[in-house]
Amino acid sequence: xxxxxxxxxxxxxxxxxxxxxxxxxxxxxxxxxxxxxxxxxxxxxxxxxxxxxxxxxxxxxxxxxxxxxxxxxxxxxxxxxxxxxxxxxxxxxxxxxxxxxxxxxxxxxxxxxxxxxxxxxxxxxxxxxxxxxxxxxxxxxxxxxxxxxxxxxxxxxxxxxxxxxxxxxxxxxxxxxxxxxxxxxxxxxxxxxxxxxxxxxxxxxxxxxxxxxxxxxxxxxxxxxxxxxxxxxxxxxxxxxxxxxxxxxxxxxxxxxxxxxxxxxxxxxxxxxxxxxxxxxxxxxxxxxxxxxxxxxxxxxxxxxxxxxxxxxxxxxxxxxxxxxxxxxxxxxxxxxxxxxxxxxxxxxxxxxxxxxxxxxxxxxxxxxxxxxxxxxxxxxxxxxxxxxxxxxxxxxxxxxxxxxxxxxxxxxxxxxxxxxxxxxxxxxxxxxxx
Numbered sequence: 001x002x003x004x005x006x007x008x009x010x011x012x013x014x015x016x017x018x019x020x021x022x023x024x025x026x027x028x029x030x031x032x033x034x035x036x037x038x039x040x041x042x043x044x045x046x047x048x049x050x051x052x053x054x055x056x057x058x059x060x061x062x063x064x065x066x067x068x069x070x071x072x073x074x075x076x077x078x079x080x081x082x083x084x085x086x087x088x089x090x091x092x093x094x095x096x097x098x099x100x101x102x103x104x105x106x107x108x109x110x111x112x113x114x115x116x117x118x119x120x121x122x123x124x125x126x127x128x129x130x131x132x133x134x135x136x137x138x139x140x141x142x143x144x145x146x147x148x149x150x151x152x153x154x155x156x157x158x159x160x161x162x163x164x165x166x167x168x169x170x171x172x173x174x175x176x177x178x179x180x181x182x183x184x185x186x187x188x189x190x191x192x193x194x195x196x197x198x199x200x201x202x203x204x205x206x207x208x209x210x211x212x213x214x215x216x217x218x219x220x221x222x223x224x225x226x227x228x229x230x231x232x233x234x235x236x237x238x239x240x241x242x243x244x245x246x247x248x249x250x251x252x253x254x255x256x257x258x259x260x261x262x263x264x265x266x267x268x269x270x271x272x273x274x275x276x277x278x279x280x281x282x283x284x285x286x287x288x289x290x291x292x293x294x295x296x297x298x299x300x301x302x303x304x305x306x307x308x309x310x311x312x313x314x315x316x317x318x319x320x321x322x323x324x325x326x327x328x329x330x331x332x333x334x335x336x337x338x339x340x341x342x343x344x345x346x347x348x349x350x351x352x353x354x355x356x357x358x359x360x361x362x363x364x365x366x367x368x369x370x371x372x373x374x375x376x377x378x379x380x381x382x383x384x385x386x387x388x389x390x391x392x393x394x395x396x397x398x399x400x401x402x403x404x405x406x407x408x409x410x411x412x413x414x415x416x417x418x419x420x421x422x423x424x425x426x427x428x429x430x431x432x433x434x435x
Contacts, residue, residue, distance in 0.1 A: 005137040005191040006116045009123050016216045017045055019209070021119070024112060025192070026199045029142035032108035033097040039115045040066065040094020043087055045216060046122040047073065052220040053126055053234050054078060064217065066091045078235050080242030082249060083121050085364060086114050089257055092264075105142065106149055106272060110256045112139075117245060117253070124241035125234060133248050135163040137188050148272035155252075160184050251318050255291075255301070257364040258316050262289050265395035267304065281342035282308045287398035289314065294340070300333040304358075306402050308343045312358035324378050326361035327389050334359055334382060346405055354382035357405055358396075384409065 004010070007021035024038035047069035051057055054076050058064050070087055073079035079087075093111050097103045113136055124131050138156040145153070161184035226234070255271045262269035269289040274280045276293045282305035293303035293313075304312035315330040337355040339345065346357055362377045376391040381404075396404065421434040 007119055014216055016212045028108045028112055028139045029105050032103040032105050033101055035108040036093050036097035036103045036111055039090055039111050043090040043118055050125055052223045054231050055226050057220050078238035082246040083242045086118050089260055121241045121245050125238040129237045135160050139192055140189050152272045157185055254318055254364045255316055266397040295333045295336040297332050297336040306398050309346050310343055311401050313356045314360040317363050324389055327380055330359040330361055351383045357383050
């Protein structure tokens with residue numbers, strides 16, 4: 001197998017893992033759907049290998065897919081919220097590629113970045129718990145790349161060169177930084193060129209890959225049951241790897257997960273492509289989460305528009321951040337928000353000094369009551385100043401948020417105020433409770 005630019009540390013495990021990873025890297029931009037399918041298969045294979053290390057590999061008659069593997073790992077306390085979110089994202093985009101033949105270059109690049117995170121978690125769980133997170137090596141920019149994709153690749157190349165400069169203890173001399181950046185870019189191009197050359201010489205028939213996957217499953221099936229001490233050690237390493245992954249996920253990677261969640265709820269969302277600075281504006285019959293909308297106190301992460309009507313603002317932070325506290329920042333953006341050259345405010349705006357009716361804060365995690373302040377989507381209806389923030393289990397759809405906007409709670413409250421509560425059969429404490 002060729003040396004993978006981003007997954008070479010998997011070479012100590014079954015060759016299938018590196019084969020799938022290198023295959024995904026090769027097709028990232030030339031065939032994004034193939035890339036997403038391979039990354040899903042890689043994620044599934046890694047998850048199943050951890051399941052086997054915990055002594056829970058399913059019998060041949062049982063299902064052996066990624067969703068079942070994730071549930072098994074969660075039941076064994078070997079999978080944290082953040083790692084599970086990454087694995088589920090790779091499962092969903094892979095499923096869309098398989099069943100709907102959907103997947104853009106941007107989807108493939110994002111999935112490749114997150115798959116590297118998943119692979120590091122796998123390696124820390126079964127191999128080296130102190131393995132240092134490698135810097136991501138982006139593929140060379142493809143022809144006819146969109147402006148958003150080109151900008152993202154530029155940012156990733158700059159991150160790579162900065163990391164290599166730090167590793168080389170380089171000074172801040174401008175010429176030295178330029179040389180290091182050019183060297184980093186050249187090294188990245190060479191790594192992907194070598195990968196392409198090696199893969200083109202390899203036998204790539206689908207039948208061979210399926211044969212390798214069958215062999216891999218038979219190998220896991222034949223793995224002797226691990227000792228209890230080994231299982232406990234693996235669980236501890238997995239838990240530590242979960243904690244480290246949560247700390248290392250940066251804000252841009254968190255936004256990738258949130259983009260996917262918003263799209264699943266029916267919004268048009270793409271942090272790189274649908275940005276205010278790139279000319280994206282609200283349009284009739286479109287439900288857009290427009291990224292980086294400017295306000296007088298800084299850009300808000302997303303402005304939600306139902307057609308041309310502003311319906312909400314979202315602030316997204318790293319997964320390790322306290323979520324309800326982030327709403328304070330969202331409130332400031334709501335006060336300082338201006339539509340500028342597009343869109344319209346909803347009826348009734350402003351509410352006090354708020355221009356947006358609904359505010360959201362999230363770190364991309366699903367909501368858990370036992371981790372209520374560091375998980376979920378926190379929501380505030382600004383239209384009544386006595387409203388308090390509350391957590392949501394998922395995102396409102398565009399129609400759901402419009403329905404919430406159309407509810408006239410003042411009228412409902414007034415109607416309730418005039419509704420008699422002396423109905424027959426009620427006891428005094430029941431009348432008091434209704435009042």
